[in-house]
Amino acid sequence: MTAIPPSLTKHTYDMGLVGNCAFLGLIRKDTSVAWLCWPRFDSSFVFGSLLDSRKGGEYSVCPARGQAFESHQYYRENTNVLCTEITTAEGRYRVTDFAPRFSQYERYYKPLMFIRKLEPLDGTPRIRVVCQPVGDYGTRELHRRRSSNHIAFLGLEEEIRLTTNIPLTYVLDSDEFALNETKYLVLTYGAPLEAPLESTAEQFLRSTVDYWRKWIKSTSIGDFFQQQVIRSALALKIHQYEDTGAIIAATTTSLPEAPGSTRNWDYRYCWMRDTYYILTAFSNIGHFEEMERYFHYIANISTNISTNIKDKYQPLYGISGTSALVEQELDLEGYLGNKPVRIGNDAYTHIQNDVYGQVLVALLPLYVDQRFVDPERTAPEKLVYEALHLIEQTMDLPDAGLWEFRHIAQYHCYTYLFHWAGCHAARQVAFKLGNAEMEALATKLQLEAERRIEACLDAERGVYTNAIGSTHLDASTLQLILMGYLDPSSELAHTHLAALEKELMTPEGLFYRYRHPDDFGTPETTFLICSFWYVEALACVGRVDDAIREFEKLVGYTNHLGLLSEDVDARTGSQWGNFPQAYSHVGLMNAAFRIAKKLDKPNFI
Structure with missing residues (x-):
């Protein structure tokens, strides 16, 4: 890859930041996760395409292959909850990304959990979900284990687990599918999500939005x-x-x-x-x-x-x-x-x-x-x-x-x-x-x-x-x-x-x-x-x-x-x-x- 000479073009970091004081992630305008380190800020990335397109793994919710698209990215007002809206010829959808953070049992709940909510907004957009985390700065490939409602990624000190209501076959094979109803992706490091998926994700979203807005107030x-x-x-x-x-x-x-x-x-x-x-x-x-x-x-x-x-x-x-x-x-x-x-x-x-x-x-x-x-x-x-x-x-x-x-x-x-x-x-x-x-x-x-x-x-x-x-x-x-x-x-x-x-x-x-x-x-x-x-x-x-x-x-x-x-x-x-x-x-x-x-x-x- 060739570096861009500074005199030729204007360069900006077209990414949004999410986090909960336990981890940080950067999401590009095409919904791909450019950077996310677990279990600490200074740990190896599990997604690091920011520094290597081949070794950095991938986590994206992109339109079907070959489709042109437009993107609009914004934060929910006064929060660290990030929204990315993708518009294609087939339709429009929104990906809401956040790291849960709220008060619970007199402490802050801030798990190593990254939640993505996928909503169809117009038409019937066809999308493709890819989730391929890596370890040790891209030198370690993780083994996938399929279960009834989740995919486990093994090979690190603790398990990375993707819990979703998307058919696992689509995710495992990176197949395209029609997004005609709201879907959820909950990625965890260590302790997995053991609660109901949809209601828990929605509750965590509401609580996280409330937390940030109260913090700003x-x-x-x-x-x-x-x-x-x-x-x-x-x-x-x-x-x-x-x-x-x-x-x-x-x-x-x-x-x-x-x-x-x-x-x-x-x-x-x-x-x-x-x-x-x-x-x-x-x-x-x-x-x-x-x-x-x-x-x-x-x-x-x-x-x-x-x-x-x-x-x-x-x-x-x-x-x-x-x-x-x-x-x-x-x-x-x-x-x-x-x-x-x-x-x-x-x-x-x-x-x-x-x-x-x-x-x-x-x-x-x-x-x-x-x-x-x-x-x-x-x-x-x-x-x-x-x-x-x-x-x-x-x-x-x-x-x-x-x-x-x-x-x-x-x-x-x-x-x-x-x-x-x-x-x-x-x-x-x-x-x-x-x-x-x-x-x-x-x-x-x-x-x-x-x-x-x-x-x-x-x-x-x-x-x-x-x-x-x-x-x-x-x-x-x-x-x-x-x-x-x-x-x-x-x-x-x-x-x-x-x-x-x-x-x-x-x-x-x-x-x-x-x-x-x-x-x-x-x-x-x-x-x-x-x-x-x-x-x-x-x-x-x-x-x-x-x-x-x-x-x-x-x-x-x-x-x-x-x-x-x-x-x-x-x-x-x-x-x-x-x-x-x-x-x-x-x-x-x-x-x-x-x-x-x-x-x-x-x-x-």
């Missing part, structure tokens, strides 16, 4: 681009692996940042660098439960860290807190022929010293937010001291920085900013605990971090560079304004922002992370989170009209369902990078909140 989302914020909130929610509280960066692995770039990474892990922004997003919409789960995931990792410099925080962890995420390359076609296909991520071995400040900022609410009634369970003084000592020990050590350069180590401005912010958070904790010694240590380290941030200032240009001794600019230094290090009304904040605009912004209003070469050359695509940071910075410095204008542009880079990728090619508006990118949706939510506050919009509708 409980959010504090204002009326500034409300629909886009709702979709982003729904997407972010299901990127949380509820069993442990971890929130992954994206659903997928190895979707290239630009075609042919080889920047193909596995993003199905939890990055410490994202912590502050994710928690801010959930706080902005008033969702405490997700924050609390994520806090405890971070706190669990923190309890395993000592003040020994060899025992440091990693840039990222697995969804169970796993530290070793050894990178491997798989023998797969790759997305549109883009290789390599990687699982694991060697960034876990990198030195990324901003994580200590990230942890302190993230854990701050545990001690100052009155909704947390039992902060003692997280050993507050121990955790804060350990993070402060790690800041102290790494203050004069270079690192890979926010963007995880693989062979470049510098004294990054962004790292010192989070040293500064983390120490500020530690001072607040110390005050809350009445610990003068902790407050003194945090104050000393905050001043040291500030001196190093100022060493990044190019006074002649009125801009902070990406690292001490460097002339390069980096969009991460927008956070100097957003986190309150720079007074947004100051001349320096305005000149810093103007310099970043001049060097990193495209005519379309998109932002590059940086423009200097890295380990893989010069970046070809813009990074959406940086564009949203820019919008926030505009709002902070009082350029609210500019912020609104640029925000309006950015929401145009979603796919047909309002979902965002990691990167955008400014020349074509193409989506690239892993998808959907939780980080991009966090950026949208936080930028909308910042603008709404400036406009004095109400928090609640």
Whole structure:
């Protein structure tokens, strides 16, 4: 397969996302399941045609062979329930896809169960159902066993079972048949469906729709681009692996940042660098439960860290807190022929010293937010001291920085900013605990971090560079304004922002992370989170009209369902990078909140 040159066509990810905080799936507009990993977010795919058309298996509800068709895909309003309507010359039908999630017995019911409801809408459409899951990233074919009302797929640790009221012969042989009544397909991993098929599927659908709509009603989302914020909130929610509280960066692995770039990474892990922004997003919409789960995931990792410099925080962890995420390359076609296909991520071995400040900022609410009634369970003084000592020990050590350069180590401005912010958070904790010694240590380290941030200032240009001794600019230094290090009304904040605009912004209003070469050359695509940071910075410095204008542009880079990728090619508006990118949706939510506050919009509708 040949990669698409970015200059020739606009590329979008024409897929919808479903999930229930236990698993995620991507469904194309032709109803085929492009991506679904079981039993965890970071497990092998059981359907992975996204990365290999031959080895990726197949699960589709397509029109009869050779029939032309049109597709319309949409979400049930304010839910993660996805509908795909297919129109052919013979008729029209709808496939409703969802992962059950609702409250039951004082817990959330979120099984490894993927339900598809097939409804004829007009005429008598002829369809063909194919279900061929695979194991071990396409290297293991599963054995099929036919029973009276289901097909079992054997060969993995647990059974995959397809329970359906479609004649099994049609499914086993991939035969065409007329869809003249509603049919159901319930695919499970492990525990199968033992209840009545039709009534249970309908009950689960109603309960799941009700759950998502109640969840949205409980959010504090204002009326500034409300629909886009709702979709982003729904997407972010299901990127949380509820069993442990971890929130992954994206659903997928190895979707290239630009075609042919080889920047193909596995993003199905939890990055410490994202912590502050994710928690801010959930706080902005008033969702405490997700924050609390994520806090405890971070706190669990923190309890395993000592003040020994060899025992440091990693840039990222697995969804169970796993530290070793050894990178491997798989023998797969790759997305549109883009290789390599990687699982694991060697960034876990990198030195990324901003994580200590990230942890302190993230854990701050545990001690100052009155909704947390039992902060003692997280050993507050121990955790804060350990993070402060790690800041102290790494203050004069270079690192890979926010963007995880693989062979470049510098004294990054962004790292010192989070040293500064983390120490500020530690001072607040110390005050809350009445610990003068902790407050003194945090104050000393905050001043040291500030001196190093100022060493990044190019006074002649009125801009902070990406690292001490460097002339390069980096969009991460927008956070100097957003986190309150720079007074947004100051001349320096305005000149810093103007310099970043001049060097990193495209005519379309998109932002590059940086423009200097890295380990893989010069970046070809813009990074959406940086564009949203820019919008926030505009709002902070009082350029609210500019912020609104640029925000309006950015929401145009979603796919047909309002979902965002990691990167955008400014020349074509193409989506690239892993998808959907939780980080991009966090950026949208936080930028909308910042603008709404400036406009004095109400928090609640």
